[in-house]
Amino acid sequence: MSRPVFEVIALTAQDAQAAAAGGADRLELVTDMAADGLTPAVAAFAEIRAAVDLPLRVMLRLRDGFTPGDLDGLLARAAALRAEGAEEFVLGFLTADGALDLPATLAVAEAVAGCRWTFHRAIDHSADRAALRDALDGLPGLDTYLTSGSAAGVDRGLTVLEGELAKAGDPGYRQQILVGGGLRADHVPGLLAAGFDAFHIGGAVRPDGWRGPVDAAAVAGWRTLLDA
Template sequence: MSTRAVLEVIALDAEDAIAAQAGGADRLELVTDMAADGLTPSVETFVAIRAAVDIPLRVMLRLADGFAAGEVRRLVEVAGRMREAGAEEFVLGFLDAHGGVDLDAVESVAGALAGCRWTFHRAIDRAADRDALRKSLDGMPGLDTYLTAGAAGGVDEGLPVLLAEAGRRGEPGYEQQILVGGGLRLEHVPQLVAAGADAFHIGGAARPGGWQEPVSAPAVAEWRAVLDGTPQGA
């Protein structure tokens, strides 16, 4: 029996969150400032969204544009405040100047999460060596997901990588769920599902009016219908 594919939607505020849940989203990624590709929202925003919906929320831990960790102490403090406010799931990912994973920063922030589940985000798509990054993070407490388009340029460019990585699920460094996102379109879904992908992430696709407009429940519902109507492993 196939399990329902995960649909994660980016939410900037409670209005987005309510519409995404109404459309059939399974989980939300909470961010602010999409001009910087998504930074940590305020605790107040998290609290408002948590009160508005009952689906899981993953809170971005990222203080500035780019993939450098910046002030790790601040990140740890922010993570602590979010946990105190009730956050239970997170999103993070840091690279060093050479495109390798910044293991010290990731370990410090993940340590502050004390076992909470978290996603390593699209920093993997900027890594010098994706396979080395995955293997260096193998066994990291709480890491259960990689958000990836397969390439920095998005799913159109990265589709061969995504299909290959989906086929490696369960190998060392590849146990985590692949959450496909970054230029993802509905026409990509059948091939990805057939290869074993079972989690999908949308941002702009949930907002037909652009980022200046809120999430559209009907747009999310269209994605839900496609995911529910695409047999896994077909």
């Protein structure tokens, strides 16, 4: 198996530089982790892009939760980010009852047409994961699902993750599974042995929590673990 993909959440250029120094392969850019990660300002994206030479996946979400909220505002922000040079994104929307909001997801996907993107952990809060995957099958640009298998995190979602990995290549399951959400170091050996090859970390590389920066040594420790 090739070297696992290691994605780290970055809020600032300082975070980005520490993640890069520690061996991250890709960054997810967000702001406001009190709301579980919202779209960063265009200026913040530009500063991070100038600071590191890593792929940057930019969150497209303007409100807490998984409903789209101000869709016109979100489309405008996506256009502004693209104009600034953003090439990869993170998105995904549900209705109030947990179904895939296909019109909103399609609208934002069209706004970033030609870009690669991740459907984020909204899948873990959906009423029907299989139906969501089926509805999005073949959508241009969608190459990744960020998921822990459960809204409660990897501990609860391991069986779901393993079941979806077993379907890799089937319709609806062609995208890479990026394991994240409650991911701990002790999960990693078993996940690697099962065949998972992409991992997403946020607070686990911030010794002082979300109020503190990413620690390069902590990132390096995860890199070593993933490459073992």
